[in-house]
Amino acid sequence: MNARQPAPAPQPLRGSWEDIFVQGQQKAANFNDEAIPLLRKVFDGLRRLPESKRKSGDGRLQDLLIRSALALHGYLNLRDRYDESLEVLAQAQESVDPDDRDEWETQIADVLIQAGRTDEGIARLHALAQQPESEVGDWGRLVMALVRAGKPQAALPYLDEAEARLTAASVQADAGAERPAADDTDYEGEASYLQGLRAVVAIESQDWEKGVAAFKEVLDGKGAYAQHPHLVYGRLINVGRHEDALPFLNRDQAHPVRSGFWRGLSFFKQGQAGEAKRTWQRVTSIKPDQGDQGSLVEYTLSHFYLGDETGSALAGVLGVIREQQQRVPWSLFLLAGIGWAVRHDLDAARSNLQIAVAQRKSAAEGRLLPHQYWFMVEGALDDEAKAALREYFEAEPNAAGGEA
Numbered sequence: 001m002n003a004r005q006p007a008p009a010p011q012p013l014r015g016s017w018e019d020i021f022v023q024g025q026q027k028a029a030n031f032n033d034e035a036i037p038l039l040r041k042v043f044d045g046l047r048r049l050p051e052s053k054r055k056s057g058d059g060r061l062q063d064l065l066i067r068s069a070l071a072l073h074g075y076l077n078l079r080d081r082y083d084e085s086l087e088v089l090a091q092a093q094e095s096v097d098p099d100d101r102d103e104w105e106t107q108i109a110d111v112l113i114q115a116g117r118t119d120e121g122i123a124r125l126h127a128l129a130q131q132p133e134s135e136v137g138d139w140g141r142l143v144m145a146l147v148r149a150g151k152p153q154a155a156l157p158y159l160d161e162a163e164a165r166l167t168a169a170s171v172q173a174d175a176g177a178e179r180p181a182a183d184d185t186d187y188e189g190e191a192s193y194l195q196g197l198r199a200v201v202a203i204e205s206q207d208w209e210k211g212v213a214a215f216k217e218v219l220d221g222k223g224a225y226a227q228h229p230h231l232v233y234g235r236l237i238n239v240g241r242h243e244d245a246l247p248f249l250n251r252d253q254a255h256p257v258r259s260g261f262w263r264g265l266s267f268f269k270q271g272q273a274g275e276a277k278r279t280w281q282r283v284t285s286i287k288p289d290q291g292d293q294g295s296l297v298e299y300t301l302s303h304f305y306l307g308d309e310t311g312s313a314l315a316g317v318l319g320v321i322r323e324q325q326q327r328v329p330w331s332l333f334l335l336a337g338i339g340w341a342v343r344h345d346l347d348a349a350r351s352n353l354q355i356a357v358a359q360r361k362s363a364a365e366g367r368l369l370p371h372q373y374w375f376m377v378e379g380a381l382d383d384e385a386k387a388a389l390r391e392y393f394e395a396e397p398n399a400a401g402g403e404a
Helices: 017-029 035-048 051-055 060-078 082-094 098-114 118-129 136-148 152-175 181-204 208-219 230-238 242-251 256-269 273-284 293-305 312-324 330-342 346-362 371-378 383-392
Strands: none
Touching: 017 035, 017 060, 035 060, 035 082, 051 060, 060 082, 060 098, 060 346, 082 098, 098 118, 098 136, 118 136, 118 152, 136 152, 136 181, 152 181, 181 208, 181 230, 208 230, 208 242, 230 242, 230 256, 230 371, 242 256, 256 273, 256 293, 273 293, 293 312, 293 330, 312 330, 330 346, 330 371, 330 383, 346 383, 371 383
16 A cells, blocks of 8 residues: 655645745745845734734744744844844743743844844843853853853853852752752763863963863863863864874774864874875775764765765765755855865855855854864865855954954
8 A cells, every 4th residue: 555645734825924924934045135024024913912812722823923033033133134133032032931031032142242242142141141040051151152252261250150159059959958969960060061161261262281181171070071072172173282182082982083084184284184185084984874973074074175076975965955954054054065165166165155154144153154164174175265265254363362
């Protein structure tokens, strides 16, 4: 018996809220500013409805209000209309349950930082981290926002505050009723996580000795950074601290593809092109599904650095993009752009990098691609291609914490 095919999704009724929303999405996808009044019509119209009506039944209209707010503010970000984007977020925040408002507050902070109002954004993230029910990850978001803004040393007082709060909470718990051993493990993990953040801040501040020492301590701990030595050796190799990176590279036995790619990049940056090539050839001989699933990016980049003569690595990236169809991460479009440039199709490369930039900008993750990702380009492409793609990446911060 033939399997039944899934029924196609019903088309929204002409003139309905859903129909207008779809029209707005289509305009936005084509970078057409006619998207703004269409999405605004849906958002404002639904916001004027009584909350009980929006949430009645399956909550369809409330869900559409949220989707229209996200689509509208994202497109406004894309057009650098940040005041309007912030207005939409504030209005949406008022229209959701109180328990969900912190998530919108985080988005407001991100938009403020992208708009250049960094101090305001940081103040909002700090207020969120100070709430009684906050988690250590809230402090991490605050610290990394400052790192991305090129102000790593400004994060130190917040790290001190986070560690003081964690210690106070532990002391208070010790003074209370007997607690399970799992609580001790949680404390160790959170303390190690904050130490990892302190190590990142030290390295981003070019305090190499302190950063390396802190990461060595972290990798012996139980925090989120402990199982990810690439978070330190990648940073060190990118800034030319190859001897400091080597012990961390050697330690990453669980990820031969990832550590192999970075070892090759370290050789490459030191002018040892032959050794780099041999290292990447060993990486490409490893099947990426053999216990190293998290290293598909490094596997692909190893092919690109070797020239991807058959186009297999680019084909793999394009296949993943086709399979995902929706919510494709911007990093995949970045990889596809590099792959096309390796294949000497700069028009296709630019097109994919433009999509990657648009996704980051829309989500208030940054106006351009992170400068830390430039390593993907510098060793894989010739000077002409690098010059053509440089405009899509942030400038590299200088030692003073600003942009070079």
